[in-house]
Amino acid sequence: MADVLLEITDLRVRYGAVPAVDGVSLTVRRGEVLGLVGESGSGKSTALLGALRLLPFPGRIAGGQVRLEGHDLLALDAAGMRRVWGERVGLVPQGALSALNPVLTLEASLAETFAAHPDVPAPAGVSLRERGAALLRRVGLDPANLRAFPHQLSGGMRQRAALALALALDPPLLVLDEPTTALDVVVERELLRRLVQLRDEAGFAMVFITHDLALLREFATHIGVFYAGELVEVGPVAAFADGGAHPYTRGLLAALPPGPGEDRVPVSIPGHAASAAAPPSGCRFHPRCPLATARCAAEAPIRAHRGPDHAVACHAVPSGAAR
Amino acid sequence: MTPLLTVEGLGVEFPVGNWPRRRTLRASFDVSFSVGRGEIVALVGESGSGKSTIGRVIARILPAKAGRVTLHGPGERDTDSFGPRAGEASMRWRQRVQLIFQDPAASLNPVFPVGHPVARALRLHGRADPKTVDERVAAALEAVGLHPGATFATRYPHQLSGGQRQRVSIARALATDPDLVIADEPTSMLDVSIRMDILRLFTTIRASGTRSVLLITHDLASARLVADRVVVLYAGEVMELGPARAVLDAPRHPYAQLLAAAATRSGDLRAPLPAAEGAPKVIDPGPGCPFAPRCAQATDRCRAERPALTAVSPDHAVRCHLVRPE
Numbered sequence: 291m292a293d294v295l296l297e298i299t300d301l302r303v304r305y306g307a308v309p310a311v312d313g314v315s316l317t318v319r320r321g322e323v324l325g326l327v328g329e330s331g332s333g334k335s336t337a338l339l340g341a342l343r344l345l346p347f348p349g350r351i352a353g354g355q356v357r358l359e360g361h362d363l364l365a366l367d368a369a370g371m372r373r374v375w376g377e378r379v380g381l382v383p384q385g386a387l388s389a390l391n392p393v394l395t396l397e398a399s400l401a402e403t404f405a406a407h408p409d410v411p412a413p414a415g416v417s418l419r420e421r422g423a424a425l426l427r428r429v430g431l432d433p434a435n436l437r438a439f440p441h442q443l444s445g446g447m448r449q450r451a452a453l454a455l456a457l458a459l460d461p462p463l464l465v466l467d468e469p470t471t472a473l474d475v476v477v478e479r480e481l482l483r484r485l486v487q488l489r490d491e492a493g494f495a496m497v498f499i500t501h502d503l504a505l506l507r508e509f510a511t512h513i514g515v516f517y518a519g520e521l522v523e524v525g526p527v528a529a530f531a532d533g534g535a536h537p538y539t540r541g542l543l544a545a546l547p548p549g550p551g552e553d554r555v556p557v558s559i560p561g562h563a564a565s566a567a568a569p570p571s572g573c574r575f576h577p578r579c580p581l582a583t584a585r586c587a588a589e590a591p592i593r594a595h596r597g598p599d600h601a602v603a604c605h606a607v608p609s610g611a612a613r
Numbered sequence: 614m615t616p617l618l619t620v621e622g623l624g625v626e627f628p629v630g631n632w633p634r635r636r637t638l639r640a641s642f643d644v645s646f647s648v649g650r651g652e653i654v655a656l657v658g659e660s661g662s663g664k665s666t667i668g669r670v671i672a673r674i675l676p677a678k679a680g681r682v683t684l685h686g687p688g689e690r691d692t693d694s695f696g697p698r699a700g701e702a703s704m705r706w707r708q709r710v711q712l713i714f715q716d717p718a719a720s721l722n723p724v725f726p727v728g729h730p731v732a733r734a735l736r737l738h739g740r741a742d743p744k745t746v747d748e749r750v751a752a753a754l755e756a757v758g759l760h761p762g763a764t765f766a767t768r769y770p771h772q773l774s775g776g777q778r779q780r781v782s783i784a785r786a787l788a789t790d791p792d793l794v795i796a797d798e799p800t801s802m803l804d805v806s807i808r809m810d811i812l813r814l815f816t817t818i819r820a821s822g823t824r825s826v827l828l829i830t831h832d833l834a835s836a837r838l839v840a841d842r843v844v845v846l847y848a849g850e851v852m853e854l855g856p857a858r859a860v861l862d863a864p865r866h867p868y869a870q871l872l873a874a875a876a877t878r879s880g881d882l883r884a885p886l887p888a889a890e891g892a893p894k895v896i897d898p899g900p901g902c903p904f905a906p907r908c909a910q911a912t913d914r915c916r917a918e919r920p921a922l923t924a925v926s927p928d929h930a931v932r933c934h935l936v937r938p939e
Contacts, residue, residue, distance in 0.1 A: 444892055475659070476871060478875070483884075483885070508878060508879070509882060541806060542806055547808075549834055549837075563774075
């Protein structure tokens with residue numbers, strides 16, 4: 291399909307000999323917002339950064355395919371990857387402070403980005419400073435901050451500066467790794483509002499990595515749920531409106547404290563998150579699952595479609611649209 | 614309700630920067646509230662609101678510049694006016710007030726098995742004689758859900774999950790048989806799926822009827838779930854305080870309304886928030902209401918004159934010129 295931007299098929303990522311991501315398949319189409327959710331160590335960041343070939347040693351891809359706008363990313367040479375990063379995919383890494391060079395002003399950081407991509411034509415008659423100022427305005431920062439160093443900015447402003455860098459070359463895909471985890475609730479809300487506005491204007495697609503499933507139900511068009519290195523459920527946001535299908539997804543939502551007007555008692559999932567490095571037998575969630583049977587301990591479930599685009603890996607969830 | 618802790622007019626300042634640009638950061642200003650026996654009170658606010666600072670002053674980790682903190686008896690009563698204090702009085706305060714930190718991976722010493730800090734707290738505060746200390750440690754760990762306690766006591770922090778480590782921190786805090794447990798963001802480093810179990814432990818602590826909890830959090834939903842009363846802080850000042858449901862479900866102060874609106878997970882993300890973007894000004898704060906620069910309803914009076922804490926019902930007060938007493 292022409293509108294497919296990023297297609298990850300059966301991706302496996304290891305850290306040295308230790309498996310971190312096991313058989314993950316994902317598709318991002320133009321204009322979509324794919325939210326990836328999971329607990330720490332579930333492989334959500336590793337899968338995306340691995341697919342974009344951004345994992346530092348000893349992280350490596352052990353199998354699978356990644357296609358970006360039809361090109362095989364895993365076969366691309368270094369020069370090609372340098373053009374992909376920034377021009378085709380913008381990344382807002384986890385921890386905005388680490389995304390910004392501490393000895394460069396925002397203007398110098400932006401200049402570096404433009405200089406690294408000479409094939410992207412600058413708009414005629416527009417100075418570098420004007421280009422930078424326009425970018426900062428787009429993300430809601432005062433252009434006076436072009437002269438600021440990262441340490442002079444608050445957490446929310448740094449996150450916006452990192453976003454400005456990621457958007458500098460107008461990539462069709464933006465990957466945001468836990469962009470709001472360190473932010474206060476009001477600043478988080480302001481950043482999300484800005485992202486929605488930018489997407490309305492520029493039409494880019496997003497992959498948004500977070501551990502906040504409730505946030506994704508508002509923000510994403512599609513949601514993927516990771517557990518112990520596997521994608522256990524993926525589908526359009528509507529499939530998650532009543533809590534999702536996989537017992538882990540349902541457990542995650544039940545574990546959230548109720549908001550105003552809600553009257554339910556939150557319930558934690560028993561035990562603690564399994565590790566992709568030494569996963570339990572069969573279904574990796576079975577030791578914590580309320581629906582687990584002997585079959586779940588013995589046999590790993592394969593991902594089955596429950597509806598268009600909605601896939602679940604669980605023996606207890608029937609395939610097909612019925613429920 | 615019998616008060617356990619009263620905080621009156623607490624002020625905390627930190628020096629920032631170097632000469633000649635040395636200035637003062639006002640982390641807490643004129644903060645007063647109380648915690649009753651058997652009550653959970655939540656201090657809520659964003660980064661820089663002063664909530665952790667206030668908790669640390671109460672735990673005697675930080676000194677204050679002004680104000681008074683009093684721990685009420687059953688028999689005697691301890692008042693801390695932040696002067697230097699003899700070891701015995703300090704030990705007594707630390708026995709009565711215990712602190713639980715945000716990150717259990719950082720607050721537990723990695724080279725000791727987790728029974729060690731629990732045993733140490735018991736020994737230092739004379740809660741166990743050397744012969745029975747192992748049994749007491751095991752019982753303390755079992756009381757927070759780590760079964761069997763004797764086995765867990767021999768494990769090292771890296772052998773435990775995040776939730777189990779935080780349970781150890783709670784067992785360590787409870788080992789001194791404290792009156793007040795201060796928990797500073799106790800669940801924010803934990804995985805979402807197990808946070809509620811840890812929060813529920815605090816309601817168990819309250820169930821004793823004599824112990825109280827001061828929960829410091831930025832998560833309004835957690836505060837709403839377990840706290841009896843809530844204190845909303847902005848720029849180191851109390852903006853609103855009262856019963857948890859009243860303050861969080863129907864906030865009266867414009868800042869509390871902003872927090873509640875931002876935390877609502879069902880609204881339209883394109884809708885603007887009810888206040889301007891910005892951050893609290895804690896260095897060289899102006900004379901008026903600290904929230905006035907962002908407040909949509911601010912008047913000249915708000916910028917010039919600091920509002921007083923006004924009661925809107927017997928146990929619910931708001932610091933805002935626009936809120937009238939009922």
